Amino acid sequence: MLQSLQEDLLHDIKSKDLRVIIISAEGPVFCSGHDLKELSSEEDAKHHSKVFELCAEVMTLIQKLPVPVIAKVNGLATAAGCQLVASCDIAVASEKSQFATPGVNIGLFCSTPGVALGRSLPRKVALEMLFTGEPLSAQEALMHGLVSKVVPEDKLEEETMKISHKICKSSKSVLALGKATFYRQMTQDLDTAYKITAQVMVDNLTLRDGQEGIEAFIQKRKPVWSHSLDQKK
Amino acid sequence: MLQSLQEDLLHDIKSKDLRVIIISAEGPVFCSGHDLKELSSEEDAKHHSKVFELCAEVMTLIQKLPVPVIAKVNGLATAAGCQLVASCDIAVASEKSQFATPGVNIGLFCSTPGVALGRSLPRKVALEMLFTGEPLSAQEALMHGLVSKVVPEDKLEEETMKISHKICKSSKSVLALGKATFYRQMTQDLDTAYKITAQVMVDNLTLRDGQEGIEAFIQKRKPVWSHSLDQKK
């Protein structure tokens, strides 16, 4: 499953036509994390290691992709499934969705999900989830920043599409530059972050799509994007 | 008081029977921080230093303990008392509870409480509290992540016990490993955090309680924990 997700995430990643990735699921569960049979004593530590390394690889891959990745959650997201939601750029959830890290119930603390949760939620909320395994409601997930939008179940498709269409109206190359820069500067102190981003703003302006956008705005017309990393003529 | 709190926190800490610590108070005030007489000019800078160092020691001790520490707040938590709430792993508050850092009123900025607040609250909320000394309501504290749950006063005991009982259903050794790992990885960059936690997951699986939990889940029975750090047989 992790391999298949990784392949899907990377599929056609350089195509100009790929502009946004939506991760969704069929049925009442968004994702319930690892297959416990893979983690049982029938497999050795070397195999367990491989599973968790691949998992971390897929989770961190999401931030490295040049397009926004949206989690569209309609149901229960637990353990590594909750980590997957926390690892996406944007997360839209239906009101019935729930989020939990119940590893403690089976003697396997959700330590890897804790990496993503600890960076998406206030510490106390993350620790209560990790220590008790009890679920967060969709509204609580919104209040605490695990998801960025909550809508009634019958509006989930519409809202996800609204966000996606909005993203598709922008230049792919500008979004790619912006996403990579955002994650890069977030690991830096304030002064370094501003040094990096001030230079990126200047570089962004040298892109054909950077100048096209500003010219179109001044001329009060719709921009026509090249979606390429070409410099302006 | 700080010494007594430190001793209480460390009391029987290695006992298998100690599974969770709840910090609560009698009366309308949860904790109002330092005794100002200890900070007056009757004592010298050396004594003041000792007080603040001990305070920081107690606050950071909480994260190092092998069991979850819950603040059960029913009333006013101010200054180092507010810092104490912010320093716990989990905080449950009654609706009437309030949280403030009013040091500015007495010419002593809550700089040490600011360490815990700045890591528990959005920066603007923390600064408004620190600059004005005005209290946050329980609901505001919940919205901003200073506490993880707010309930009516007559449900405070019940809710705290519910969380505690949930915690007591898990393996002590697994929780201890999980708590230590959570705080450890939170100080690292994303890649290092995943390296650390992927290895911890593998180690967790070698614990007797790690394999017992998974086997019990697959066999659809209740797990029987050893609560020890024994490796699986």
Added chain:
Amino acid sequence: MLQSLQEDLLHDIKSKDLRVIIISAEGPVFCSGHDLKELSSEEDAKHHSKVFELCAEVMTLIQKLPVPVIAKVNGLATAAGCQLVASCDIAVASEKSQFATPGVNIGLFCSTPGVALGRSLPRKVALEMLFTGEPLSAQEALMHGLVSKVVPEDKLEEETMKISHKICKSSKSVLALGKATFYRQMTQDLDTAYKITAQVMVDNLTLRDGQEGIEAFIQKRKPVWSHSLDQKK
């Protein structure tokens, strides 16, 4: 505009009478960020560089000022205008206010605003704003920590003044020490943060206003501040 804002922020900064700075605007827009004509191809990269460097300088200056800086927002704050709100110490907004980073619409990703947003908002909320350009309502901004208070439009002046008057009741030197310390410790690990602030608490107590405040409290009278960095007699 940036130069004028910088001059205004620094105006009379050492005066004892300057105790708080409020940044507000006339009309329906709080601030809409850069003048796009300055960023068009009519200007060269060197000029663009200068603009973004000055912008970062002004944004980071706010944290360095010895008095609290309040954004009083009544309307739309976009792009670098949204960054300005995020960069203030405190932000009070009217209910009709909105916050957006719509750079993607004109092919110029809000990378510099992203520095301030990424440090004020949960990551998913910041990224949805940056990727879609869609506005956050005042209530959403409050829930997610971008502003610290939201009030009806006709109470905005009153609320901002209430906060300001509260600030003016404190010692300028104590607030200055507290503000500088808060930002300084926030970039450190927990142990270092406590080492720094424990020492600052001791230093704070040696200030004339530090001892005056505590004495006044013990004597149950109003403190009389010197607002100076004088040591106690």
